[in-house]
Amino acid sequence: MKQVTRRTLLVLLPVAILALGVLFFLAEYVLHGAAWAAFSANDTTHAQGRLTAGQILDRSGQVLYDAESGSYAEDWITRIATLHAVGDGSGNIGTAARSQYAQRMVGFSPITGAHGKGNKLYLTIDAEVCETAYSLLAGHKGVVGIYNYETGDILCMVSAPSFDPAWPPEIRDGDSAYEGVYLNRLLSATFTPGSVFKTVTTAAALEKLDGVAERTFTCEGSYRIGDDVITCPHVHGQQTLRDAFANSCNCVYAALAMELGGRTLRSYADKAGLLSSMDVSGVATASGSFTVGESYELGWSGVGQYNDLVNPCAMVVLMGAIARDGTPVLPRVLYRETGSLGLPHIVPSADTGSAVFRRDTCRTLREMLRNNVEAGYGQSHFGDLAICAKSGTAEVEPGKAPHAWFNGFLDDPEHPLAFVVLVENGGSGATVAGNIASQVLQKAVERMDGN
Ligand SMILES: [Zn+2]
Numbered sequence: 001m002k003q004v005t006r007r008t009l010l011v012l013l014p015v016a017i018l019a020l021g022v023l024f025f026l027a028e029y030v031l032h033g034a035a036w037a038a039f040s041a042n043d044t045t046h047a048q049g050r051l052t053a054g055q056i057l058d059r060s061g062q063v064l065y066d067a068e069s070g071s072y073a074e075d076w077i078t079r080i081a082t083l084h085a086v087g088d089g090s091g092n093i094g095t096a097a098r099s100q101y102a103q104r105m106v107g108f109s110p111i112t113g114a115h116g117k118g119n120k121l122y123l124t125i126d127a128e129v130c131e132t133a134y135s136l137l138a139g140h141k142g143v144v145g146i147y148n149y150e151t152g153d154i155l156c157m158v159s160a161p162s163f164d165p166a167w168p169p170e171i172r173d174g175d176s177a178y179e180g181v182y183l184n185r186l187l188s189a190t191f192t193p194g195s196v197f198k199t200v201t202t203a204a205a206l207e208k209l210d211g212v213a214e215r216t217f218t219c220e221g222s223y224r225i226g227d228d229v230i231t232c233p234h235v236h237g238q239q240t241l242r243d244a245f246a247n248s249c250n251c252v253y254a255a256l257a258m259e260l261g262g263r264t265l266r267s268y269a270d271k272a273g274l275l276s277s278m279d280v281s282g283v284a285t286a287s288g289s290f291t292v293g294e295s296y297e298l299g300w301s302g303v304g305q306y307n308d309l310v311n312p313c314a315m316v317v318l319m320g321a322i323a324r325d326g327t328p329v330l331p332r333v334l335y336r337e338t339g340s341l342g343l344p345h346i347v348p349s350a351d352t353g354s355a356v357f358r359r360d361t362c363r364t365l366r367e368m369l370r371n372n373v374e375a376g377y378g379q380s381h382f383g384d385l386a387i388c389a390k391s392g393t394a395e396v397e398p399g400k401a402p403h404a405w406f407n408g409f410l411d412d413p414e415h416p417l418a419f420v421v422l423v424e425n426g427g428s429g430a431t432v433a434g435n436i437a438s439q440v441l442q443k444a445v446e447r448m449d450g451n
Contacts, residue, residue, distance in 0.1 A: 052070075053105060077135065120337065141180070143185035145421075187286070192305065219247075232247075254300070274311070404433040421436045
């Protein structure tokens with residue numbers, strides 16, 4: 001009897017080992033099959049190391065890149081304007097769809113394996129809106145971002161400089177014309193915010209300084225802290241907080257920063273989502289920074305200078321959160337995916353983030369941002385857009401023009417769009433960036449209305 005048991009064991013042991021091996025293989029196949037299929041040495045899905053399956057399209061179905069033929073959109077302006085969303089042949093833009101979603105493009109399924117054609121990947125961007133934005137940057141370096149603050153869809157994600165991926169130029173190290181060309185400035189860069197940061201200082205003041213909205217401040221054109229002087233372009237005189245925000249008065253905002261203290265300001269930059277990274281359909285955005293300074297450094301940090309750095313995408317989402325009474329919808333770039341038979345695959349919908357400021361603070365900010373347009377920039381520059389905004393003219397390097405910012409949202413349930421425009425060394429925020437924002441937003445509204 002003992003011998004029988006031993007023999008049975010001798011037979012069963014190899015069977016058990018084989019079964020375990022098969023199980024292990026199946027688990028590996030299901031877990032990592034997509035990665036193997038997208039691996040560049042795989043001949044079924046690649047030719048000369050290039051992925052040959054799948055397509056990348058914009059939200060309306062315009063083909064931006066066809067992997068089988070290796071061809072991009074027909075018009076050069078479409079190719080240049082969508083480069084940072086779609087990607088280039090060398091994979092230098094690591095955050096772009098061609099690099100990020102290679103596995104999705106292959107369309108690997110554990111049942112059928114990798115089929116030849118691959119999947120269609122629709123991005124949330126609207127190519128026509130991106131083209132308008134790129135043209136308006138008119139050769140300047142910068143970024144234009146627009147997102148729907150109710151759905152999270154990024155409609156416009158344009159970075160400049162850019163290039164035509166169908167005819168990539170030879171880019172030498174240190175060529176200033178192509179400085180940061182592989183960087184998606186909306187997702188991956190940080191910049192000195194200048195006065196667009198005053199939105200955060202205002203929120204902190206509204207929540208932490210009792211009765212601040214009823215107070216009167218006086219600007220004499222300069223404000224001395226220690227050995228340094230913070231200046232305004234002219235004497236603003238007596239102002240409420242609302243006036244000081246519309247006038248973008250540095251003296252009042254430096255005084256508010258001193259009163260609030262560095263730690264409080266930093267905690268509001270954090271609450272505003274400016275100090276952490278977000279996940280945008282698998283891409284982690286760059287996080288900003290805020291250094292708690294002393295004396296005049298603290299004053300400058302309250303007006304968005306000193307060491308303050310922000311990521312443009314975070315500024316768009318902050319504005320979307322204010323429009324929604326505090327709770328942001330997180331942005332996404334992946335819109336839709338269909339398989340070889342045209343059947344839809346599951347694409348993650350947008351999540352909401354944690355509230356930035358109190359609901360009453362957001363409502364006051366919304367009214368103040370609207371007042372900036374009516375009392376300051378002038379509604380006539382924005383057609384009939386219900387625009388709420390803050391401009392910024394950020395000093396960056398001595399002897400160079402400042403960065404021009406325009407950041408805000410439309411208070412319009414039919415067109416819930418938040419935006420950021422940044423023109424590097426562009427000059428005045430309200431004029432240069434404001435003008436671009438106006439035209440791109442009008443284009444975006446037109447496209448949403450189906451025109
Ligand atoms: Zn002033």
